[in-house]
Amino acid sequence: MDIAATLRSYDGKRVAPFRAVAEALSQRAGRGRDAVDHLLELAAADETALQVGATWVLKYLAERGAAPGGRQTPALLRLLQRPLAPHALLHVLQTLPHMELSADLPAREERAFHRALLRLIGSDRVFVRAWAYNGLGLLAARNPALRDEVQALFSRAEKTETAAVKVRIRHARAAIRR
Numbered sequence: 001m002d003i004a005a006t007l008r009s010y011d012g013k014r015v016a017p018f019r020a021v022a023e024a025l026s027q028r029a030g031r032g033r034d035a036v037d038h039l040l041e042l043a044a045a046d047e048t049a050l051q052v053g054a055t056w057v058l059k060y061l062a063e064r065g066a067a068p069g070g071r072q073t074p075a076l077l078r079l080l081q082r083p084l085a086p087h088a089l090l091h092v093l094q095t096l097p098h099m100e101l102s103a104d105l106p107a108r109e110e111r112a113f114h115r116a117l118l119r120l121i122g123s124d125r126v127f128v129r130a131w132a133y134n135g136l137g138l139l140a141a142r143n144p145a146l147r148d149e150v151q152a153l154f155s156r157a158e159k160t161e162t163a164a165v166k167v168r169i170r171h172a173r174a175a176i177r178r
Contacts, residue, residue: 001020001024003039004042006020006021007042007049007052008047008050008053010052010053017053018053018056018057018060019060021053021057022056022060025039025057025061026061036058036061036066036072037072039054039057039058040058040068040072040076042054043055043058043079043084043088044079044082048085051088052085052087052088052091055084055087055088055089055092055095056091058076058091058092058095059092059094059095062095065098067095067098067100068095069099069102073099073101074105074106074109076092076099077105077109077113077116078112080092080116081112081116086125086128089120089128090127090128090131093120093128093131094131096131096134096135097134097138097175101139105142110139110143113135113139114139117135117136117139118136120132120135121133121153121157126162126164126165127164129161129165130164130167130168131168133153133157133168133169133172134168134171134172134175136150136154136172137150137154137172137173137175138175140172140176141178150176151173151176154169154172154173157169
């Protein structure tokens with residue numbers, strides 16, 4: 001299967017091409033890491049269809065237990081630092097809860113991830129803000145040094161944000177407590 005060509009066939013509405021890629025990759029025994037690497041490369045492309053499709057498939061696979069990990073984690077996190085189509089950005093943020101943000105994430109990568117999330121909580125898009133707050137909660141759960149800052153951000157947001165954002169903040173607070 002030509003993954004890029006299949007993702008490019010997306011019509012802007014139906015996710016059938018994305019699902020076809022995800023199902024084909026799920027059936028490839030032993031080649032999962034190579035497929036995730038390829039999807040991460042496609043997600044970093046300048047084409048909206050490739051960004052949206054690759055991130056949709058990454059999220060789909062992560063939800064089913066095949067999340068990016070190891071050296072792929074920084075590659076996925078770096079996507080948050082570049083211009084992405086709004087749906088692709090949301091897919092990346094929604095993938096984060098399914099990943100292991102391990103202690104061996106380089107400090108430089110963690111700082112860049114933190115800065116990206118801080119920028120994204122200012123997005124005009126409600127769901128991007130909601131999931132960026134969720135990402136901050138995941139990061140604070142991993143790094144206790146960030147907890148006070150993140151809790152203060154949550155407290156301010158709970159006074160002004162939409163219901164959707166407040167729900168994600170509640171989930172993020174729970175992740176920090178675990």
